[in-house]
Amino acid sequence: MTGPVAPDAFLQRMECLLGAEYSAFLASYGEERLYGLRVNTLKLPVERFLELTRLKLNPVPWTDTGFYYEYDETNRPGKHPHYHAGLYYIQEPSAMAPAELLEVQPGEAVLDLCAAPGGKTTQLAAKLQGQGVIVANDVHPDRVKALVKNIELCGIRNAVVLNEDPERLTGPFAGFFDKILIDAPCSGEGMFRKEEDMAKAWQPDWVDKYAAMQRVLLRQAAQMLKPGGRLVYSTCTFSPEENEAMIAGFLDEHPAFEVVPATAEAGTGFAPGRPDWLAEGFARASEVAGTARLWPHRLQGEGHYAAVLRHRGAAAAPAPAPLRAVAAAPARPARSARGAGRAAAAAAEPREALARWAREHLAAALPAAIAWRGEHAYAAPEGLPPLDGIRVIRPGWYLGGTAKQRFVPSHALAMGLRAEDALRRIHFTAEDPRAVRYLKGETLELAPEELHTDDGVPAKGYCLVCVDGCPVGWGKWQDGLLKNEYPPGWRWT
Incomplete structure (x- = not known):
């Protein structure tokens, strides 16, 4: 200026x-x-x-x-x-x-x-x-x-x-x-x-x-x-x-x-x-x-x-509301025992899908307090007051959602993990041209020996893609190809 x-x-x-x-x-x-x-x-x-x-x-x-x-x-x-x-x-x-x-x-x-x-x-x-x-x-x-x-x-x-x-x-x-x-x-x-x-x-x-x-x-x-x-x-x-x-x-x-x-x-x-x-x-x-x-x-x-x-503490603090984690809205009451059973089974399916995915892909345990919004899972901070009637955009760390009884991990989950939290990892340096190609959304050829896995973990599956040791997103490896899971709205332009 x-x-x-x-x-x-x-x-x-x-x-x-x-x-x-x-x-x-x-x-x-x-x-x-x-x-x-x-x-x-x-x-x-x-x-x-x-x-x-x-x-x-x-x-x-x-x-x-x-x-x-x-x-x-x-x-x-x-x-x-x-x-x-x-x-x-x-x-x-x-x-x-x-x-x-x-x-x-x-x-x-x-x-x-x-x-x-x-x-x-x-x-x-x-x-x-x-x-x-x-x-x-x-x-x-x-x-x-x-x-x-x-x-x-x-x-x-x-x-x-x-x-x-x-x-x-x-x-x-x-x-x-x-x-x-x-x-x-x-x-x-x-x-x-x-x-x-x-x-x-x-x-x-x-x-x-x-x-x-x-x-x-x-x-x-x-x-x-x-x-x-x-x-x-x-x-x-x-x-x-x-x-x-x-x-x-x-x-x-x-x-x-x-x-x-x-x-x-x-x-x-x-x-x-x-x-x-x-x-x-x-x-x-x-x-x-x-x-x-x-x-x-x-x-x-x-x-x-x-x-x-x-x-300064001169005034007394108002009595806080009873503490609890942010939770999803309660399910509609079932009309019969059979209906209640179906509702319970339906509610269990997303949780089971998340638990199964975590066992197959993560070395670290997920947080204990999980809040569900429909089929979307969040790790909710504990100790919050009830937020009924409040516009909550994110009740915590967004983990992902279920589709056709399978859990799909979120980009937020990848970004919140450490490299060692994932059972499969791919490491690029910032100078490696493949890092930018990944960030542009391209599918990459990747030899099996470039994939880092924990002992006994099969190579096929979700991999945490890292740059200089820090996660940038997910990929799915199979038969020498890394399918790109980087979100379209986040891609390098």
Whole structure:
């Protein structure tokens, strides 16, 4: 970008706010945007990825898993087998900060309230390391599709995906979560350098429109956080109305919450919040100085804001509903003993097909809690409240479904396994041309000696195809040919 494309009304307001700092801010719009990726530690350690990759990388200061990369025709992370293996997520560097500030620990219950397309969800899930549960919700049906795909690509096994108005979640999840992230919809001013179309579409009234949404989201999230829990509110905008004013108003309404300073880590370039930009009337305005602003002229990233809030535990937690795993809807009662027998046999058939397939193809045991939706099987995280009446898109890790009394494994199952979990494995390196041919959906010739099987396992059957030791999908081997099972919608184009 050679100069700012931001609207004049926006630039005038920023000049008024920033004063002497405005010239440096304006100059940042003449700089090239920065590109980033985050290593998916559910798949492999950062050190191992750095050994494998040929990408030119430099570390992002505020996360141990994030890196800047130089984008050119020879350095395109989205066009590489490692991307299809879910080894990293392409993410703007500043957008990595909110999930870091949440400080998620393995075993916790975590909510990503506005989750699509899934960048922060996948970052939080990596911190859980397969322990606990992450509930990812988004109100937009079309955006949920991208969320589901990214969760599956990253091999996340303990996620529940919802497509619901957050207000409907406050009942079943009252006082349930240890950690909550609200990456709130906003006027997007911090992304103008990255998204020129957003800058061209921006209107001055967006600030008030989004502030009204954000205020409601904060109130709803507060009801779902445990006493002692931690909540991070973030936006990618500069307006004080959507940032400091939002937090100051929330603190006045919720005396049990306090700000946890977000700028304590030296060297990150995070700037403090600006209570001096607030109108009068906020009793706790001074506390927003502990929130964080990420300015494009002060660090290597786009504009962001983040506030870390802690529930001090002064209020008693609402009594949670009895815990149970997410389950499929109950079967219709049978009309007779014979009918009941037929119904029981029909219900048993998919379960038997899954168990039989697992014995023939997996070295690892499947999770104990399996939820069935018709003939589709999910490994459901345990300990969730009843979700009757809630739009559940994915009640857990999607394993696959049955067809003609045979189980067909899902792509999500392949992506969530480790190479050693499968009884048959095929290993390609990223440089092997067959890796790309597989990702394009081609049938491959494959000699029997290239197939890795456990002792006593016949060669014919489903094989887990791996690139540099990490799964990318299924194939079916027979008589020297690997039939490609890579999903058409995922293929390399």
